[in-house]
Amino acid sequence: MDPIKQDSGLESELTLKALILKIKAWISFLFSKKYIILIVGLLGGGLGLVYALYKKPAYVAELTFVVEDGKGGMLGAYAGIASQIGIDMPSETGMTGVFSGDNVIEFLQSRLIVEKALMTPIKGGDGKQITLADIFIDANELRKAWKGKPGLENLHYPPGLQREKFSLKQDSIIKVLYDKITKDNLDVTKPDKKLGFIAVKCSSADETFSKYFTDNLVKEATNFYIRTKTQRSKSNVDKLQMTADSIEHLLNKQSYAIARRMDINQNPAKSLATVPTELGVRDKMVLQTMFGEVLRNLEVSKMAMARETPVIQIVDTPSFPLKIEKLGKAKGIVIGGILAGFFICVWLIIRKLYKNIMES
Known part of the structure; x- marks a missing residue:
């Protein structure tokens, strides 16, 4: 057998053995303090019970x-x-x-x-x-x-x-x-x-x-x-709505103006008198076209805002x-006892380590 591997295996065995002995020694030490751990655990359980009774749900x-x-x-x-x-x-x-x-x-x-x-x-x-x-x-x-x-x-x-x-x-x-x-x-x-x-x-x-x-x-x-x-889309919709309202107002005014001119100029023989009416009709057609485009874009913007709205x-x-x-009574006793027991064990181990260091 390779002496190096043999030494390595022996060292591992000794290290593991030492670890097991250490754990057994600490368990024996804590067992020797069982009454202290038990008393502290009971006190912790009592505190846990008090906490469970007075803690608001x-x-x-x-x-x-x-x-x-x-x-x-x-x-x-x-x-x-x-x-x-x-x-x-x-x-x-x-x-x-x-x-x-x-x-x-x-x-x-x-x-x-x-x-x-x-x-x-x-x-x-x-x-x-x-x-x-x-x-x-x-x-x-x-x-x-x-x-x-x-x-x-x-x-x-x-x-x-x-x-x-x-x-x-x-x-x-x-x-x-x-x-x-x-x-x-x-x-x-x-x-x-x-x-x-x-x-x-x-x-x-x-x-x-x-x-x-x-x-x-x-x-x-x-x-x-x-x-x-939807802030940006709403801004677009508001702008288009204002434009549509303005064009609609102008379109209505133009329709009433054409009607008044036609009522005044009843004689078709006077060709010059029909010019303002023809101009009004032309302007009305332009406004109608603009109004239709704005309404179409307004609907597109509304659809976009609806799509963007989560x-x-x-x-x-x-x-x-x-x-x-609510923390139950039994649960409070168990949690309090376990925590108290854990902390007293940690404190005893630290105290023992400190004592060993000072004595060495």
């Missing part, structure tokens, strides 16, 4: 939707026709945007959309309008934590308050609410990476907040997306009563 609202993006773009021929009257109609529109790919996950958790949802007013229990921001503050008893801090204990977000009119304290607190919600309450995921379904989940101590915040978060996001997605299909919506997530 969380109301979970979950909404699932899918985005069907518009085809986007315009045919080159339509764009050419529209460009003749000064309307900007691009031949191709990119498919990228805030709702494409995984962008939607970050977009739904953006500060802009979360703040818009928080400022949504709903009818409270007393029949008065109250914003979701105030409901969240009350549900989490944040005003108690702010007690004694000037201007915070009575801080509110009244319905209809515009974002640009926030006071400095309101602006600071809305940022605190945003950070807390996105960290602890809001979860936006794609259940299946291969599919386009988006799941928005909100859990909080207030059932009303969970339901309406989820609904309005998706509503604000989709409204913002559709508005920005369809947000809501698959599942939260409804009362919401699902309740």
Whole structure:
């Protein structure tokens, strides 16, 4: 046998043997501390039970939707026709945007959309309008934590308050609410990476907040997306509509003017008197032709805007009563005991290692 391979095999055997002996030694050491571990585990289980008893239940609202993006773009021929009257109609529109790919996950958790949802007013229990921001503050008893801090204990977000009119304290607190919600309450995921379904989940101590915040978060996001997605097409439609209305007004005026001239010039022998009527008829025909072209381009633009408008299909919506997530007593005891036992074992091992190092 090759002596090098023999030595290598012997070294591996010794190393594995040493590792097994080490593990057995640590197990024996922890077993010798079994009463300490047991007592600490029981204390941890007790703490877990107390936590389960006093922890408020969380109301979970979950909404699932899918985005069907518009085809986007315009045919080159339509764009050419529209460009003749000064309307900007691009031949191709990119498919990228805030709702494409995984962008939607970050977009739904953006500060802009979360703040818009928080400022949504709903009818409270007393029949008065109250914003979701105030409901969240009350549900989490944040005003108690702010007690004694000037201007915070009575801080509110009244319905209809515009974002640009926030006071400095309101602006600071809305940022605190945003950070807390996105960290602890809001979860936006794609259940299946291969599919386009988006799941928005909100859990909080207030059932009303969970339901309406989820609904309005998706509503604000989709409204913002559709508005920005169709902005250019809507601008084109508005321009064409104004042009069509102006030509229609001129066409109506010209029709009435021709009728008046024909009523005045009843004598066909006077050829010169029929000239204004003939000119009016000619102008009317020109206006009719222009009006027909503008109407055709207007319909093309409306069709383009309809194609570019994405369809947000809501698959599942939260409804009362919401699902309740609560830590059960047994689960609290088990989790508390396991965690306490794990940490005391780690502490005992570190303490033993430190002692061995200091004695060596």
